[in-house]
Amino acid sequence: MATKSRAERELMDFDMVFKALAHPSRRYILTVLLAKGDEMNAGEIVSKLSHKWPTITRHLRQLEHAGLVKVKKVSTQVVYHLNKERMQSVLENWLQFFK
Amino acid sequence: MATKSRAERELMDFDMVFKALAHPSRRYILTVLLAKGDEMNAGEIVSKLSHKWPTITRHLRQLEHAGLVKVKKVSTQVVYHLNKERMQSVLENWLQFFK
DNA sequence: TTATTATTTAGCAATTTTGCTAAATTTATG
DNA sequence: CATAAATTTAGCAAAATTGCTAAATAATAA
Numbered sequence: 001m002a003t004k005s006r007a008e009r010e011l012m013d014f015d016m017v018f019k020a021l022a023h024p025s026r027r028y029i030l031t032v033l034l035a036k037g038d039e040m041n042a043g044e045i046v047s048k049l050s051h052k053w054p055t056i057t058r059h060l061r062q063l064e065h066a067g068l069v070k071v072k073k074v075s076t077q078v079v080y081h082l083n084k085e086r087m088q089s090v091l092e093n094w095l096q097f098f099k
Numbered sequence: 100m101a102t103k104s105r106a107e108r109e110l111m112d113f114d115m116v117f118k119a120l121a122h123p124s125r126r127y128i129l130t131v132l133l134a135k136g137d138e139m140n141a142g143e144i145v146s147k148l149s150h151k152w153p154t155i156t157r158h159l160r161q162l163e164h165a166g167l168v169k170v171k172k173v174s175t176q177v178v179y180h181l182n183k184e185r186m187q188s189v190l191e192n193w194l195q196f197f198k
Numbered sequence: 199t200t201a202t203t204a205t206t207t208a209g210c211a212a213t214t215t216t217g218c219t220a221a222a223t224t225t226a227t228g
Numbered sequence: 229c230a231t232a233a234a235t236t237t238a239g240c241a242a243a244a245t246t247g248c249t250a251a252a253t254a255a256t257a258a
Contacts, residue, residue: 015123022121023216024114034196042235055217057236076225076234084197091190097133098183122246141205154247156206175204175255 010093017090020066025049026059038082116189119165124148125158137181
């Protein structure tokens with residue numbers, strides 16, 4: 001029961017990714033990462049938005065959960081970078097249905 | 100002040116479309132329309148989901164607002180059909196950024 | 199005109215999401 | 229070890245979303 005079929009996994013992908021993309025701040029974070037050459041630490045991202053750090057931390061976790069950003073820790077800093085391939089593949093899979 | 104720039108309109112498109120796609124029932128409605136050869140009236144759509152009519156009416160309105168479905172009245176019936184082109188164009192525009 | 203069918207609107211309760219402040223955690227540095 | 233810097237977690241209040249029932253509307257049929 002722990003294993004999921006390909007179709008089930010695809011449904012979960014759609015769910016996580018579309019939920020992540022539903023909020024303007026999260027979409028904005030993605031475009032900021034894109035503009036900055038796709039690698040920024042949390043503090044830099046926070047400085048680009050008008051919300052408090054904990055709020056943005058949570059948005060970042062949702063993006064991470066959706067697989068749209070990847071994270072690595074560098075001493076005390078947390079570096080985020082875009083996962084463009086994931087964005088492409090999940091949305092293309094969805095669009096495929098409508099072709 | 101009433102006119103919006105191309106960029107502003109694109110931002111609104113992203114907002115409406117991604118919000119519409121965020122809920123699994125709404126995505127499901129779109130795939131049901133697709134499977135049925137993309138034209139169904141409200142009652143048929145309702146019969147394919149496990150929610151009450153007013154709930155689904157509201158989901159349909161959100162899809163319409165996002166431009167993902169088009170609506171026409173045929174006497175007492177309301178016929179919905181997919182706007183595949185809109186789905187394609189808005190999502191492709193978004194994906195374009197990440198290429 | 200009345201009744202019927204198809205659908206939407208109103209309005210409310212439950213749930214989820216968002217944003218905040220304050221406190222905790224983690225790693226490096228003096 | 230104590231402090232500082234970067235970030236997350238806890239927990240709460242406000243706002244948004246979802247689903248429901250009951251009532252309203254619109255077009256057609258009897």
